Amino acid sequence: MKVIIYSIQSVFRSLWREKWINLLTILSISIGLSLLTAFILLTLNMDSVIQRWAKNFGLVVYLNDDISAEEEAALKIMISEDSDITEIKYISKELALKELRMTLGSKAPILEGLNDNPLPSSYELNLRRDLLEPELVRKKAVQLQQMKGIEEVQYGEKWLSSLYTITRAMKIGAFFIGGAIFIAITFITYSTIKIFFYRRKDEIETLKLLGATRIFIRLPFLLDGLIIGLLGGIISSLAIYGMYSFTSLKVIEFLPSFRLFMASFPFQVYIIVPLAGAAVSVIGSYIAVGKIRY
Amino acid sequence: MIEFSNVTKYYDDDVVLKDVTLTIEKGELTFITGPSGAGKSTLLKLIYCDERPDKGQIMVAGWDIGKLRQNTIPFLRRNVGIVFQDFRLLLNRTVFDNVALALRIHYMNASTIREDVHAVLKEVKLGHKADTYPQHLSGGEQQRVVIARAMVAKPTVLLADEPTGNLDIDNSQIIMGLFREINARGTTVLIATHNHGLFHASGRRVFYLKNHTIEKEEIG
Numbered sequence: 001m002k003v004i005i006y007s008i009q010s011v012f013r014s015l016w017r018e019k020w021i022n023l024l025t026i027l028s029i030s031i032g033l034s035l036l037t038a039f040i041l042l043t044l045n046m047d048s049v050i051q052r053w054a055k056n057f058g059l060v061v062y063l064n065d066d067i068s069a070e071e072e073a074a075l076k077i078m079i080s081e082d083s084d085i086t087e088i089k090y091i092s093k094e095l096a097l098k099e100l101r102m103t104l105g106s107k108a109p110i111l112e113g114l115n116d117n118p119l120p121s122s123y124e125l126n127l128r129r130d131l132l133e134p135e136l137v138r139k140k141a142v143q144l145q146q147m148k149g150i151e152e153v154q155y156g157e158k159w160l161s162s163l164y165t166i167t168r169a170m171k172i173g174a175f176f177i178g179g180a181i182f183i184a185i186t187f188i189t190y191s192t193i194k195i196f197f198y199r200r201k202d203e204i205e206t207l208k209l210l211g212a213t214r215i216f217i218r219l220p221f222l223l224d225g226l227i228i229g230l231l232g233g234i235i236s237s238l239a240i241y242g243m244y245s246f247t248s249l250k251v252i253e254f255l256p257s258f259r260l261f262m263a264s265f266p267f268q269v270y271i272i273v274p275l276a277g278a279a280v281s282v283i284g285s286y287i288a289v290g291k292i293r294y
Numbered sequence: 295m296i297e298f299s300n301v302t303k304y305y306d307d308d309v310v311l312k313d314v315t316l317t318i319e320k321g322e323l324t325f326i327t328g329p330s331g332a333g334k335s336t337l338l339k340l341i342y343c344d345e346r347p348d349k350g351q352i353m354v355a356g357w358d359i360g361k362l363r364q365n366t367i368p369f370l371r372r373n374v375g376i377v378f379q380d381f382r383l384l385l386n387r388t389v390f391d392n393v394a395l396a397l398r399i400h401y402m403n404a405s406t407i408r409e410d411v412h413a414v415l416k417e418v419k420l421g422h423k424a425d426t427y428p429q430h431l432s433g434g435e436q437q438r439v440v441i442a443r444a445m446v447a448k449p450t451v452l453l454a455d456e457p458t459g460n461l462d463i464d465n466s467q468i469i470m471g472l473f474r475e476i477n478a479r480g481t482t483v484l485i486a487t488h489n490h491g492l493f494h495a496s497g498r499r500v501f502y503l504k505n506h507t508i509e510k511e512e513i514g
Contacts, residue, residue: 002401206382209342210443211371212399294343294367 003216010220011227018196022228025192029185029232030239033277036181037240037269043174044266050167054132057163058087059141059155061123067149072121075149079123084140087126093117120151134161182280185232189225189284197221197289204292214292221289222282229281233274240269295320295451295482296341301350303336310336312506314350318484318499320450323477325493325514326486328503334486337503338453341484342374343367355450372400375444375481379456381436383428383443389415390424393443400447414446418472434465441472445481452476454485458492466492 015022061079063072080088091099096119101108127140137160141153197204207217296318303311311333318324326334339345340352343359352359357370375396383392390411397407415421418438428436437457444452454473458466470492477483485492493500493514500514 002403006398006401202382203384206384207395207399208368209344209371209376209382210396210399210447211368211374213368214365216399294364294371 003219006216007219007223011223014196014220014224015227021192021195025188025228026232026235028188029229029277029281030235032181032185032188033233033236033273034239034243036178037236037273038243039174039177041240041244041269043170046170047167050163051129054129054163055126057126057132057156057160059125059127059137059144059153061125061144061150062120062152062154063122064149064151065120067121071149075147076123078147079125079144084128084131085125086128087124089124091122091124093119093121096120096122132160132164134164182276185229185277185280186284186287189228189281190288192228193221193225193285193288196224208292208294217292218289222285225281225285225288226278229277229279230274232281233277236277237270237273240273295322295355296484297351297353298337298340299351299353301340301347301352303333303340303345304348305336309506311340314508316501316508316511318482320482321477321480323473323483323496323498324485325496325498325500326484326503327488327490327493327500328509329488332503333506334488334503335455338376338455338484338486341451341453342371342376368399372447373450375447375449375452377437377440377444377452377454377457379459381428381440383436383439385427385429388425388427389420389431389439392428392439393446396443396447410446411442414442417445417475418442419468432465433460434462434468437461437465437469438472441469441476445476448481450482452481452483454483454487456487456489457485458487458489463491 063075067075076088076090079085094117097111097117100119101111104111125144127137131137131140134157137155138157141155144150145153204217296316298314298316301311301314302309314333314337326337328334336345340347340359341354343362347360350360354370355373357366359370362370384395387395393411393414394407397410402410412421412424415424418441420435420438420442423431423435428439431439437460441454441457452473457469457473461469466489473483473485487493496514498514499511501511502509
């Protein structure tokens with residue numbers, strides 16, 4: 001406990017003594033974290049848009065015209081027992097024709113010449129969200145296609161493929177940008193603490209000769225890094241909140257319908273960003289102090 | 295208290311100490327002397343584990359220096375006060391803070407530190423200079439601050455490496471007086487010096503280092 005009290009006193013002395021370099025480091029960290037958070041929020045919003053689009057994605061299973069009532073009942077049971085399918089909607093031949101008439105609107109009379117209803121009855125199926133990958137959907141379509149009584153399975157293959165590519169690119173982008181920013185923050189803190197460490201080299205040598213333990217020597221530097229990272233994170237959270245609120249207002253002003261797609265600003269960001277800043281800075285500080293040898 | 299048994303030390307391929315054997319009893323005040331480069335400083339460094347012996351065994355207050363682990367070294371050094379020729383004072387700290395450093399590493403509370411530091415500064419006749427920065431002190435005063443820092447934590451052993459190397463005769467006498475006082479309280483004191491005046495007619499044991507080994511031992 002006493003080592004912590006001593007270290008905290010030492011850190012506050014150092015924060016004040018080296019205020020300009022500390023301020024510069026805090027601002028650099030907050031800029032880095034702001035960029036990262038902004039990118040994550042952008043990804044969240046894009047993901048929100050994509051998820052809404054994906055919600056409407058489904059497979060249409062067209063039934064054979066000559067399917068018997070027993071076969072149809074058996075098919076319904078098989079589909080409803082499939083755990084990959086979350087929603088089932090049955091479209092009878094009559095309903096399909098009715099929907100077609102509605103879609104055609106004023107041009108519906110062209111259907112008058114038909115003696116029989118040519119449209120097949122069908123099922124509209126929604127799949128589990130984690131299955132919305134081109135390869136998995138294709139496999140499911142093939143599996144359904146092989147069931148007795150099914151004429152054809154259709155789905156937006158190209159659309160799904162594009163959606164999947166966009167989502168994947170965003171995730172990879174977030175990973176690399178996030179990684180790069182984390183490395184940058186670690187390096188910024190590393191450099192600052194390394195400077196402090198070298199400036200206090202004589203003092204550290206004297207402390208070692210007097211019998212100071214490693215924790216006594218190391219802890220002030222780690223706490224310094226922690227406080228720098230924490231402050232950088234807090235500033236970043238506030239800046240991001242301000243920017244997000246401002247941008248949201250401006251976007252909704254011009255595109256009111258966009259409100260539906262906006263992911264809310266997660267409250268956890270206020271906690272996660274400062275903690276992430278502190279954690280990364282402590283890592284940078286730890287590397288900077290290095291191994292203390294007597 | 296301090297025991298060297300056939301200790302040899304090399305720096306790269308150069309021998310610095312060769313087959314050194316000596317014993318210093320608890321509460322003794324002894325000197326080690328010899329020409330520059332004879333290995334006096336290395337011998338002291340071996341005692342506070344700044345260097346390790348390549349051969350032989352060194353025991354200091356029950357600690358086997360050759361076998362000490364890195365994380366145990368601080369606890370040995372808390373028992374060994376060191377007075378350096380180049381002072382090693384922190385110029386951005388006051389005299390008080392320089393001395394207090396030796397107690398802060400023991401996590402002592404502020405009021406005890408204040409009392410102990412002021413008491414020891416009085417003993418070295420620097421009570422009035424507590425708030426002064428080292429660069430505003432004379433060489434003799436700086437050395438007294440170093441002695442105060444070395445003795446404030448009440449070590450069992452006190453080592454001094456050329457403590458009067460940069461001082462005039464008057465200051466040297468003052469410094470020697472302080473070492474005698476510290477020794478009188480039971481602290482084992484070992485002084486490395488090439489200043490014969492310090493141990494001449496002192497009645498204390500003197501080890502002569504020559505050609506990297508103890509050439510002779512006699513009473514000064």
